[in-house]
Amino acid sequence: MNALSNEFDLAEATMLSPDTGTAGEPDPALVTEQWEAVHEAAAAVGVLAQLGRETIAPEVADLxxxxxxxxxxxxxxxxxxxxxxxxxxxxxxxxxxxxxxxxQDTTAAALTLWREFHAARCAIGELVETA
Structure with missing residues (x-):
């Protein structure tokens, strides 16, 4: 297996719980930042799963x-x-x-994490789209 260098720097990722604003709801800017960070992590996982980097649809990006x-x-x-x-x-x-x-070859484990990410992302999308 060839060693993969990753471009994902965990030090730069915002993976913390979003702060709540005065109304008790999470800060939209922090939630958006966290959404972008999890997609950067997913991109790294996609590379490790031998899938490449996903192109994010606008409806996913602005969720x-x-x-x-x-x-x-x-x-x-x-x-x-x-x-x-x-x-x-x-x-x-x-x-x-x-x-x-x-x-070590991480392809199978990365693919499993990739699938879990997509299942969770779809669930959030369906939640937002419900009336």
Whole structure:
């Protein structure tokens, strides 16, 4: 297996729980930043899974903004879901990178993490789209 160098720097990722604003709802700017960070992590996982980097559709990219406009429990649950994705992507990616650094094949594990990410992302999208 060839060693993959990654462009994903965990030090630059915002993988923390979004702060809540004065109304008790998460800050939309922080939720958007976290959404972008989990997609950067997913891009690194996609490379490790031998899938390449995904092109993000506009409706996926602007999901946090749509959720914030919807407000209420839809937004709160979407923000929590993004936080949950971050909670499993960060340690998952760290583990994959550690194994890669040791020269081990991480394709199957990366593909599993990739699928979990997509399932969670779809669930958040469906939540935001519900009436």
């Amino acid at each position: 946090p903004q749509r959720a914030a406009r919807k407000g209420g429990w839809h937004y709160a649950m979407a923000a929590r879901g993004i936080d949950d994705i971050a909670a499993f992507m960060q340690p998952g990616l760290r583990a994959l990178l550690a194994l890669t650094a040791k020269g």
